[in-house]
Ligand code: HEC
């Protein structure tokens with residue numbers, strides 16, 4: 113995982129290079145140099161604690177469609193995450209068990225193996241943790257994971273499937289249900305599209321109009337500031353100024369941080385032709401309307417993301433080019449999951465800097481990205497960035513969450529115990545610092 117986070121950060125900083133270098137009118141920007149920033153990885157990450165095996169993914173797929181996980185025996189994950197709709201459901205906000213619309217739209221589930229947080233507000237840290245959310249939510253599946261596991265234990269087919277998936281310990285437990293569901297979802301990789309052929313070097317894979325849309329996306333329109341990398345998401349949280357009929361504070365509520373109010377996770381733009389309507393509340397009906405929002409629809413308010421373009425003007429032709437480009441990130445026919453890439457190595461590659469205690473945060477990167485210190489030493493986080501950050505350590509041995517760390521704020525954090533810790537940012541979870549804490553030196 114750490115290596116992939118760093119890869120994501122590297123791609124992001126590559127993407128950053130392009131900003132501000134937008135081509136002037138009539139000038140063809142050098143699009144070719146963007147190819148590496150959008151290259152598909154050749155391997156999907158999987159956690160060491162829950163490797164993906166074909167048997168486990170097959171069990172997870174069966175559980176995903178199994179209505180026995182719900183309280184009334186009538187709802188499965190696939191009721192809302194419908195495979196033929198790219199695992200979304202085609203409506204703005206689906207009615208919950210009580211008949212009233214749920215607060216948020218059902219997101220598609222492509223490429224979540226690369227996800228760093230889950231749900232629109234990022235409140236679940238892993239897919240394993242995420243699964244109990246919908247099962248036990250009274251408005252979604254109104255179930256009880258423990259009771260569901262007990263029901264499955266009476267089914268000889270389920271017993272066999274758990275034996276195959278978990279040969280070392282075939283118990284039908286809540287944890288195994290969660291692990292199998294997560295493993296299945298990690299296999300949902302969106303297929304290659306025409307855009308990937310362009311990335312691979314085939315200039316003709318995109319029409320002139322689509323290439324003009326890409327030039328706008330990485331240039332004047334500034335979309336790539338947030339929709340970066342091959343999945344077209346920075347995995348961070350932004351308020352993009354959508355009008356809100358019913359207030360939903362998103363990441364601000366999840367972290368209890370006012371500057372993050374109305375910020376939601378940047379969605380991927382893969383396969384979006386198949387997943388209308390759009391945004392966390394399903395309030396935007398078409399891709400055309402989504403593009404229009406960035407030029408005409410931004411509601412000014414103090415929480416707007418610093419990465420959001422201000423005062424963007426787009427001609428009707430430019431809007432059409434952007435929409436045409438977005439369509440090249442989708443399959444021509446309703447997509448089926450791509451074959452699963454082989455497992456990625458998880459070893460770190462970031463050079464460890466011994467004794468460094470000042471950590472910069474410019475451009476959404478911790479610098480250095482890996483340090484070795486002694487127990488009792490204090491790291492000083494210097495927000496030399498233009499964005500609000502939140503320093504976090506989520507570890508059973510040490511949990512820490514700062515308040516909103518505004519640009520210019522300096523924050524000390526002391527590591528009292530030896531061990532390996534990971535520091536992340538609550539706003540930009542792709543930011544990642546490895547801290548190796550050694551026992552204090554003997555005197
Ligand atoms: C009643 C409809 C419904 C059912 C049933 C349902 N979901 Fe969801 N799912 C949603 C909605 C709505 C969200 C967004 C909620 C939010 O962000 O607060 C969501 C979010 C998610 C996410 C987060 C995706 C992301 O991009 O962060 C995952 C993963 C997920 N669901 C998996 C599942 C699994 C696995 C099941 C079955 C155990 C399931 N869902 C059952 C409606 C549903």
Ligand code: HEC
Pocket residue numbers: 329333334335336337338339349350351352354375376377378379380381384387389390391392393399402403406417418419420421434
């Ligand atoms: C400041 C970061 C940022 C920038 C810049 C940005 N987006 Fe977004 N985009 C987001 C976030 C965050 C959302 C989800 C917002 C929500 O639901 O509240 C989103 C949603 C979308 C969606 C809907 C996807 C879905 O599945 O719901 C589309 C399409 C989209 N953006 C396209 C674009 C285009 C085109 C541009 C450039 C004109 C752009 N974005 C610029 C952050 C950004």
